[in-house]
Amino acid sequence: MAVVFEKTRGLAEKPFHYCPGCTHGIIHRLVAESLDELNLIDDAIGVAPVGCAVFAYDYFNCDMQEAAHGRAPATATGIKRVHPKSAVFTYQGDGDLASIGAAEIVHAAMRGEKITTIFVNNAIYGMTGGQMAPTTLVGQKATTAPYGRDENHAGMPLRISEMLATIPKAVFVERVSVHDVKHIIQAKKAIKKAFQTQMEGKGFSLVEVVSTCPTNWGKTPIEALKWLQENMIPYYPLGNFRNTEEVK
Amino acid sequence: MAKELWKGNEAVAEAAIKAGCRFFFGYPITPQNEIPEYMAMKMPQIDGCFLQAESEVAAINMVYGAAGAGARVMTSSSSPGISLKQEGITYIAGAELPCVIVNMVRGGPGLGSIQPAQSDYFQACKGGGHGDYRLIVLAPASVQEAVDLVQEAFDIADQYRNPVMILGDGMMGQMMEPVEFKEVKKRSLPEKTWATVGTKGKRKPNVVNSLYIDAADCHNHNVDLFKKYAEIEKNEVRVDTYNVENAEIVFVAYGTTARIVKNAINSLAKEGIKAGLIRPVTLWPYPYKAIEEAAEKASVKAFMSVEMSMGQMVEDVKLGANGKKPVYFYGKAGGAFPTPKGIAEEAKKILGGAK
Ligand SMILES: Cc1ncc(C[n+]2csc(CCOP(=O)(O)OP(=O)(O)O)c2C)c(N)n1
Ligand code: SF4
Ligand SMILES: [Mg+2]
Numbered sequence: 001m002a003v004v005f006e007k008t009r010g011l012a013e014k015p016f017h018y019c020p021g022c023t024h025g026i027i028h029r030l031v032a033e034s035l036d037e038l039n040l041i042d043d044a045i046g047v048a049p050v051g052c053a054v055f056a057y058d059y060f061n062c063d064m065q066e067a068a069h070g071r072a073p074a075t076a077t078g079i080k081r082v083h084p085k086s087a088v089f090t091y092q093g094d095g096d097l098a099s100i101g102a103a104e105i106v107h108a109a110m111r112g113e114k115i116t117t118i119f120v121n122n123a124i125y126g127m128t129g130g131q132m133a134p135t136t137l138v139g140q141k142a143t144t145a146p147y148g149r150d151e152n153h154a155g156m157p158l159r160i161s162e163m164l165a166t167i168p169k170a171v172f173v174e175r176v177s178v179h180d181v182k183h184i185i186q187a188k189k190a191i192k193k194a195f196q197t198q199m200e201g202k203g204f205s206l207v208e209v210v211s212t213c214p215t216n217w218g219k220t221p222i223e224a225l226k227w228l229q230e231n232m233i234p235y236y237p238l239g240n241f242r243n244t245e246e247v248k
Numbered sequence: 249m250a251k252e253l254w255k256g257n258e259a260v261a262e263a264a265i266k267a268g269c270r271f272f273f274g275y276p277i278t279p280q281n282e283i284p285e286y287m288a289m290k291m292p293q294i295d296g297c298f299l300q301a302e303s304e305v306a307a308i309n310m311v312y313g314a315a316g317a318g319a320r321v322m323t324s325s326s327s328p329g330i331s332l333k334q335e336g337i338t339y340i341a342g343a344e345l346p347c348v349i350v351n352m353v354r355g356g357p358g359l360g361s362i363q364p365a366q367s368d369y370f371q372a373c374k375g376g377g378h379g380d381y382r383l384i385v386l387a388p389a390s391v392q393e394a395v396d397l398v399q400e401a402f403d404i405a406d407q408y409r410n411p412v413m414i415l416g417d418g419m420m421g422q423m424m425e426p427v428e429f430k431e432v433k434k435r436s437l438p439e440k441t442w443a444t445v446g447t448k449g450k451r452k453p454n455v456v457n458s459l460y461i462d463a464a465d466c467h468n469h470n471v472d473l474f475k476k477y478a479e480i481e482k483n484e485v486r487v488d489t490y491n492v493e494n495a496e497i498v499f500v501a502y503g504t505t506a507r508i509v510k511n512a513i514n515s516l517a518k519e520g521i522k523a524g525l526i527r528p529v530t531l532w533p534y535p536y537k538a539i540e541e542a543a544e545k546a547s548v549k550a551f552m553s554v555e556m557s558m559g560q561m562v563e564d565v566k567l568g569a570n571g572k573k574p575v576y577f578y579g580k581a582g583g584a585f586p587t588p589k590g591i592a593e594e595a596k597k598i599l600g601g602a603k
Contacts, residue, residue: 012453043446045317057455063444065316066457068339071309074301078313078321079444081271081297086446104309107302 021221051093070101112169130216257282308336318443338377342458346405363583364418495524539568
């Protein structure tokens with residue numbers, strides 16, 4: 001019988017712990033499939049964040065390091081400098097990357113570290129129970145913004161992809177979403193492209209995935225996907241922000 | 249090899265390279281800048297990597313990554329920078345990664361001063377970062393000893409999979425002394441089978457991690473760490489003594505302060521006062537036994553901890569003396585240092601009172 005679909009070698013046997021409807025699981029699969037299809041998984045070294053994806057080190061079928069909160073790009077820098085031929089990646093949430101780890105991501109991009117960052121933007125601190133993130137939308141409620149984010153008090157949400165795209169050595173930056181099949185396919189293309197960019201030694205690459213957190217958004221998985229399309233994507237437009245080949 | 253004149257900081261950097269260190273991540277801060285500067289000059293010539301990080305926080309997390317990836321790696325800083333590195337240090341200790349961290353201590357608290365101090369004893373020896381962990385802390389008293397200890401530090405770190413700190417001070421970093429780069433005895437070291445180097449499709453993934461989400465697992469991890477620490481306490485205590493036999497007063501001092509104390513001892517001898525010195529070379533594990541043995545000597549009337557601080561190591565001297573003899577403190581902080589005359593006078597006061 002022909003095999004139509006099977007679990008990628010890029011994922012380990014451990015079942016995910018993510019909430020029902022959480023998009024972290026889809027994103028894991030896309031990263032794992034990309035590493036496997038590009039024949040990178042056996043040499044790959046990943047860095048897990050502090051956030052809901054903390055156990056990513058149990059899910060990817062490659063060597064992994066668990067970094068301190070926000071420091072994954074620095075940890076990945078240390079790894080990549082030791083193993084320049086390996087595919088080195090970080091997998092980070094928006095609290096991890098855009099708040100506590102803002103300096104580390106900006107400087108990894110500035111140096112043009114040949115690493116790939118998968119940035120999961122769900123506009124909230126998922127793991128700690130729904131606090132406000134730098135990416136929380138204006139008016140969006142969070143446990144530490146119970147009246148909704150007030151831009152005069154907490155400022156405006158950070159658009160990380162646009163910001164990093166201004167950095168000369170951030171050579172591949174794309175924002176994608178995984179809310180339907182069409183977008184999942186596009187997301188995978190971007191993730192593959194990011195890893196290829198790394199392996200070609202061109203510089204820093206990042207894929208921002210607009211993501212859901214049904215649990216802390218207080219929504220069903222279906223409602224969450226709808227809310228993402230109606231609220232997240234207008235503020236976080238999808239598309240490519242940097243692509244070395246197009247620049248040439 | 250003949251002796252050469254080396255500045256402390258540069259000698260420390262060269263010693264690390266001689267020990268096979270090929271990765272260095274740092275951030276500028278006085279009085280240790282010559283270490284990253286030397287590394288920046290040398291590493292590209294030997295296929296190594298020097299990287300100036302965006303902060304000490306980033307630098308230590310780069311060390312974490314490189315150590316986890318199996319490399320010999322070092323970072324250096326001075327007090328305020330070490331405060332920032334504490335996050336990474338506890339993760340490195342928790343994940344049991346080997347690395348060497350140099351602290352050329354300056355005056356504190358806060359921005360303090362840029363002059364030599366010993367006020368980081370607590371943050372080096374008593375935690376610093378969160379959780380139950382131990383740093384192995386080596387305290388050289390001369391540039392030669394710094395060179396020897398730095399080279400050995402990498403082996404010690406690898407043997408126990410534990411971070412090692414070289415605790416110097418601004419004086420050590422800045423002074424020039426004759427140095428001989430001797431062939432240090434290599435330890436037989438286990439292979440780094442735990443390092444993240446890629447599975448090559450041949451084994452289960454390696455994970456470098458300090459998270460044990462289940463309380464019982466985390467407890468057991470701590471118990472395992474403390475078994476290792478007990479081993480280190482058994483094997484690695486190092487102490488130097490001077491004139492302790494028949495001494496009436498025993499000074500306890502480490503690093504450059506111990507050299508000032510020796511001058512005080514010699515001037516006291518001229519006045520017929522017998523004084524001795526216990527100089528811990530390892531600050532953790534601490535040589536409690538040497539202090540206790542001295543406390544049990546009939547001739548010893550008192551101890552005096554002499555430090556470039558307001559009194560930090562004195563707490564360990566008290567633990568060692570265990571109430572058997574009184575323990576006094578004399579010190580200067582913030583970049584000022586005790587003089588031989590000041591130390592001798594204080595000792596005479598104590599002995600006068602103790603008689
Ligand atoms: C130094 C430090 N500060 C705070 C925390 C607590 N903490 C754990 S996860 C997290 C936020 C994670 O949010 P995000 O990065 O958006 O990931 P998500 O869970 O949403 O995927 C915080 C603040 C921590 N572990 N360490
Ligand atoms: S809390 Fe949110 S981000 Fe975390 S697993 Fe659940 S749905 Fe996903
Ligand atoms: Mg989040």
